[in-house]
Amino acid sequence: MGDGPRPVASGLELRSAAFTDNTLIPDRYSRQGGNVSPPLEWNRVPDGTEELALVCEDPDAPGGTFGHLVLTGIDPEQTGVPEGQLPDGAVPGRNGFGNLGWDGPQPPVGDDEHRYFFKLYAADRPLGLGEGASAEDVHAAVDGHTLATGTLVGLFGR
Numbered sequence: 001m002g003d004g005p006r007p008v009a010s011g012l013e014l015r016s017a018a019f020t021d022n023t024l025i026p027d028r029y030s031r032q033g034g035n036v037s038p039p040l041e042w043n044r045v046p047d048g049t050e051e052l053a054l055v056c057e058d059p060d061a062p063g064g065t066f067g068h069l070v071l072t073g074i075d076p077e078q079t080g081v082p083e084g085q086l087p088d089g090a091v092p093g094r095n096g097f098g099n100l101g102w103d104g105p106q107p108p109v110g111d112d113e114h115r116y117f118f119k120l121y122a123a124d125r126p127l128g129l130g131e132g133a134s135a136e137d138v139h140a141a142v143d144g145h146t147l148a149t150g151t152l153v154g155l156f157g158r
Helices: 135-142
Strands: 013-015 040-043 051-058 066-074 114-123 146-156
Touching (some): 013 114, 051 135, 114 135
Antiparallel strands (some): 051 066, 051 114, 114 146
């Protein structure tokens, strides 16, 4: 198998028991409402996946795209992330608030609802990212090494 770019399939299915695609994220998962990470589940991980990585980003933030969650090192045998926990062996990255793991939505009061893109990547190689990696680090590491992706969009406003 060559090292050149390959087409990316969007075959991963990513979902949550807490909200559905393009619906409101419950307040308990927001930064001021409990700051608990939402439960996520996935399936259809393709053969050949060596590592899963998960990011959550808000492209509607006033200063540009803002990261809320970065997780790398997820075993491809895992099928989800329990509420308020990390998958076994997962490595937390640094979010836009400067913290490791999850910090929930906190859009400016009065803004229209923001969109929160939870994106799961199936990589064909170990990404080699350690604790504190950023969403940008994940995007760079999966570039050309993504077998499939799955996206779930949640909405939140104050």
